[in-house]
Amino acid sequence: MAIRLDFRDDDFETRFAAFLTTKREVSEDVNATVRAIIDDVRENGDRALAAYTRRFDGLDFDKVSMRVGADEIEAAYRQTPREVVAALELAAARIEKHHARQLPKDDLYEDDIGVGLGSRWTAIDAVGLYVPGGTASYPSSVLMNAVPAKVAGVARIVMVVPAKDGAINPAVLAAARIAGVDEIYRIGGAQAVAALAYGTGSIAPVAKITGPGNAFVAAAKRQVFGTVGIDMIAGPSEVLVIADGENDPDWLAADLLAQAEHDRGAQSILITDSPALADSVEIAVSRQLKTLERAETAEASWRDFGAIILVPRLTDAVPLANRIAAEHVEIATADAESFVPEIRNAGAIFVGRHTPEVIGDYVGGSNHVLPTARSARFSSGLSVLDYMKRTSILRLGPDQLRKLGPAAVTLAKAEGLGAHAHSVAVRLNPGE
């Protein structure tokens, strides 16, 4: 049973504030282990990489090649069920189309005194994409990370995926092929992150690493940050459903459980003005849990972190939603559209009863890598911009320097930076 909060209760603010700061993640401290692995790979390259892979994944690079061959990718693609390939291709096409609209335009112009100014965008040269092994090896995540990189124009996209005893989920390789990724290595963990960041004899280094991973991968990404760029460190997922009384409780229960089945730390929240709906959703959740494959995970998440919040009017949900700043917000109300401009803090908003969040996970076209753990207050989902960087361009001629130079000299002197002042002054007064 999820917790229940009622906006009208005297202690609501206290309980809601406590609810907001509930910690949903136990992070193991693996920093020392990870530090040692990174240092080893940095120093000993392929030899260290092979040793860790033998130890952690039971894989011997004397017998299996580290790089996944083109024939293997092709075979995996053919081995993947036809309807899965078709669904991946539909998803990839929609993701590509949506993300192409995110491509930023350069802005190069001259201002009113003839100064040339510019913001120029270029793709990052090389990017590494981490794909987890085992059950968390999701082909949809391959698309969500690789397609925007392709759209950005990244020339080299490298994928790493741990292959316990050699096996890689064929659908993951099929997704890579569909996304146009062909440099794939059978490595994982902190050692793979280190290889991407520093390079080895076999793997040239990249400039940025994206993609989810376990505690070791997350710690390794944090440690190599600076040497390379990284994306956000993803936390456990969450959904907030804002619903009026006119919903089918089964639909909403299914959405809450879809979130809950991800992880015991996932969080599903329902805000409604209908006590009757609250009750019937709770019952539907219990009923659906009985037939769910991942019932144990979903039940733990719903029990420990799930919540139903009753509000007198649905508009009261808005300030709560903005404080929760959920990764996903579903609006299942008659006037769903009117809520959209009010919900400022959300990774993604799913509008109306026929837009379950799961559509966004796969085939909506928008990205499913979104800010978790209230970070939608200050950050955004993955986009084409994450695979590009902006360079400023400035161009002055003698006239412009004469106009702007004196102010720069004044400020440099006020800041006590004499060489700064001189660098402008020497051009203004050649005698100086």
Added chain:
Amino acid sequence: MAIRLDFRDDDFETRFAAFLTTKREVSEDVNATVRAIIDDVRENGDRALAAYTRRFDGLDFDKVSMRVGADEIEAAYRQTPREVVAALELAAARIEKHHARQLPKDDLYEDDIGVGLGSRWTAIDAVGLYVPGGTASYPSSVLMNAVPAKVAGVARIVMVVPAKDGAINPAVLAAARIAGVDEIYRIGGAQAVAALAYGTGSIAPVAKITGPGNAFVAAAKRQVFGTVGIDMIAGPSEVLVIADGENDPDWLAADLLAQAEHDRGAQSILITDSPALADSVEIAVSRQLKTLERAETAEASWRDFGAIILVPRLTDAVPLANRIAAEHVEIATADAESFVPEIRNAGAIFVGRHTPEVIGDYVGGSNHVLPTARSARFSSGLSVLDYMKRTSILRLGPDQLRKLGPAAVTLAKAEGLGAHAHSVAVRLNPGE
């Protein structure tokens, strides 16, 4: 004396590669101290903040108010020399004009099957701006951080600045007034970062913290990252000057020293095809060092990290520049414009002999907060986007769900996520 590298030497690649990885920063490990300070402020709020401020800044909040009063800001503005105020106002107006062009446009559209998709940008609600105390207290940095936040539409901008024994640089308060920042607190260090991230009785928390600081501030920003957003952790600054033989060596020497005077870890690099220019710049540097206020810092930086690289043809500078990925790149050649598209990895490019980098520090209009330490390979300078976040919007009706739903179900099942599949299937087949 800076080091000299010659592209034609047999060991050039080895020496250049070593040069690229030279560490220019000694980072103290202050993590444990900072952790204790943050925990204390989080738990004890204003009381802890007052205690640390008394201890580190010699300031007693029983005698001086923590918040800087409106009258004080006004007095500082009037006390700042007229020409400095005028220069700050010119700078602020140019920064505002340039950054206004960075405001992203929302993109809300319907695709060919009637799915509503959107990327909507909103300002972060509240931002904290850290301003260092003492000699590193630069009014220009106040403008570079605060003006883009204003342009983004951030409703609440909070500034913190340590005030040893109560004193704040009047020009810093003048810059705050010009930028429209009026919530200013006399606090600094890790305790100020903690107060911004978690809030205290007197200070409401913010969602993101930007601005430079010392090792304690940097460590504190890293530690609160996740709870709030942060900007990059700035490293020591660098400039790369690409120059032909037709330059005034005094101009280039001044530019190299402007960078070097910032910090002993700053780096100034000259790449030229003219051995004669290389020699005369080196001589000019030595001569200018004699009259520089900050000669000791500049000399140490030039000696330890400065470099002159000789290339046979200036076009050979391009791949080197892209590997160096400098914060600032000056192009002082006859055909400067032709280099611009080739230099992919740079925080900012200054085109032509009359565009010293210092113009960009103050009055060019572009931002002077730029990626350091080779991070221009994967990141960008500060912009309006850093003070905003993007929310994805997705809207399907029954028709669109019928079209896309089956593929989502297929993928969810392929990924072993039964509740995901059910959340779509229950809407497609109400019996299910």
